[in-house]
Amino acid sequence: MPAQRKPGVRPTRRRWLLPSSAGALCATAASVLALGAPDPVRQAQLTTLVRQDCGSCHGMTLGGGLGKPLTPAALADLQVDSIAFIILEGVPGQPMPPWKGLLTAQEAHWIASKLKEGFPE
Ligand code: HEC
Numbered sequence: 001m002p003a004q005r006k007p008g009v010r011p012t013r014r015r016w017l018l019p020s021s022a023g024a025l026c027a028t029a030a031s032v033l034a035l036g037a038p039d040p041v042r043q044a045q046l047t048t049l050v051r052q053d054c055g056s057c058h059g060m061t062l063g064g065g066l067g068k069p070l071t072p073a074a075l076a077d078l079q080v081d082s083i084a085f086i087i088l089e090g091v092p093g094q095p096m097p098p099w100k101g102l103l104t105a106q107e108a109h110w111i112a113s114k115l116k117e118g119f120p121e
Contacts, residue, residue: 037110077102083112
């Protein structure tokens with residue numbers, strides 16, 4: 001930040017709030033990712049959501065349907081981050097909808113990592 005840009009202007013609190021709140025946001029985002037998994041109740045809800053809602057297009061066994069299979073073998077070439085991105089943003093021009101209104105980034109990452117392992121029943 002160019003703190004010296006207006007030497008004649010007395011520094012205000014706001015000048016210092018901006019970088020520190022940006023730092024706090026980064027710390028929050030990092031700790032959410034570091035937390036890793038949603039709590040067990042939410043995990044159960046997400047498992048049902050994936051089996052039912054995602055399954056309506058990707059097949060109840062996630063073996064493929066309108067959407068591609070979501071099995072570990074089918075997703076082998078995609079990183080967890082890429083899968084989470086697809087879940088959150090959808091695939092433009094394809095029936096795959098964006099889920100960011102319903103799922104947090106943490107939840108999408110959890111689903112993505114479980115799909116890579118073999119999704120729980
Ligand atoms: C309305 C139907 C529909 C629903 C519901 C749906 N998908 Fe999809 N999804 C698709 C289609 C179609 C594609 C393939 C898009 C393409 O050809 O690139 C796709 C692609 C994907 C891909 C990329 C697969 C790959 O190999 O490139 C992932 C990952 C994925 N979906 C995950 C999910 C998850 C997780 C959910 C539930 C949260 C979900 N989808 C719900 C239709 C759907």
